Amino acid sequence: MTLQQQSLQLWLKQEVESRREALIRQLGTVVRTRFQDGSLIDEWMEPFRRLCVKIQAMQSAGNKRPIAFVHVSWLRSWLRQGKMLCSLEAYDDTWYLDRTSCMEIFEVPWLSDHVTTYYQAIESTRKLVDKNIPHTESFRILMEDAAVAGQYVVHIVRAMASRMAACAEFQQVRRADDFRIRAGEYMDLSEDVWVELNEPVDAAAVHQWLESKDGSLYRYQDWRGVHLGGGDYESSDLAYTHLTSSHLSNCCFRKSICVGVDFSNSRMQQIDLAQSVIYDANFSGCDLQGANFQEAAGGEPIILEGQVLGVFGVNFAGANLQNANLLFTDLTHACFENANMNGAKVIASQSASWSLSEEQKQQIMWMEEDEQGNFVQVRHLEYGRE
Structure with missing residues (x-):
């Protein structure tokens, strides 16, 4: 193992790992606090209501079949600009084959701030441990650990799902007998957070x-x-x-x-x-x-x-x-x-x-x-x- 590789392993073990654990704790505290004070609910329900209004308009015009999936995604690519953006999309039962786009995109500023702070922290420690560790290593870790922030997005949507399904705007949407709200990464892995089966x-x-x-x-x-x-x-x-x-x-x-x-x-x-x-x-x-x-x-x-x-x-x-x-x-x-x-x-x-x-x-x-x-x-x- 070269000296640079040794430095890289030291940095990952002593600096990055502890900051990743701290990020998990910090995000957990913020999510619980914002959920309890209601700010998280307002932040996520407003774009969902806008999506439902869009769906209603499209269905009234005959441009959208009954909705089978609402897919909530976090957009990894925007991390390059220091932003955590999320999208809400509505699909019929053909899912990704449904080419009639119906989408809302919104930013989650507090989540962006925590991810940016994490990146700045690991980048500063990289220079202290060994400035010869490539800068690209910090960005690689950021892109990998963005999945941690993405996990919180999934948990937020799961906690919000019953409210989404009960809101007045959603009740006006025509949906398929098998309806699901899914959450995950954009055009990537996702999971069910709400399932309605009319049987x-x-x-x-x-x-x-x-x-x-x-x-x-x-x-x-x-x-x-x-x-x-x-x-x-x-x-x-x-x-x-x-x-x-x-x-x-x-x-x-x-x-x-x-x-x-x-x-x-x-x-x-x-x-x-x-x-x-x-x-x-x-x-x-x-x-x-x-x-x-x-x-x-x-x-x-x-x-x-x-x-x-x-x-x-x-x-x-x-x-x-x-x-x-x-x-x-x-x-x-x-x-x-x-x-x-x-x-x-x-x-x-x-x-x-x-x-x-x-x-x-x-x-x-x-x-x-x-x-x-x-x-x-x-x-x-x-x-x-x-």
């Missing part, structure tokens, strides 16, 4: 499929309102599936991948999600009495298999977590607003990292491990109830 779900078939444990991935499914209670679905991969208003009581989803699953308003009493991956899962309004979340993971943002997980945190807003097992559950950034925590078991040392009201802290049974590894309740007012 009834065969609950018995879904139950049989899940229990077969044949290695299938059950991602991006539209299983809203399905009755799957009592099933053994251990080690399933349900990432980003819609299970809103479903019956899932007494199910076993132990060791399952439930990243981004929308369980909102579902019946989930006594469900077993122990050791599952639940980053960004939505349990808002769910009945989770007696649910088992022990050692489930859903905390700080991480990159797993090229994907950023944990952008928004797990959502338990308005959920009933009475007598739930939350021992050693990683729920940093989780939302517990108006959640019933009465009798929920939580490790006492986690009290500082969870966002809980004083009432919830009093409801919780704070626990710790004794010398024999048994869980015992902490008898201290600082953590909860006597």
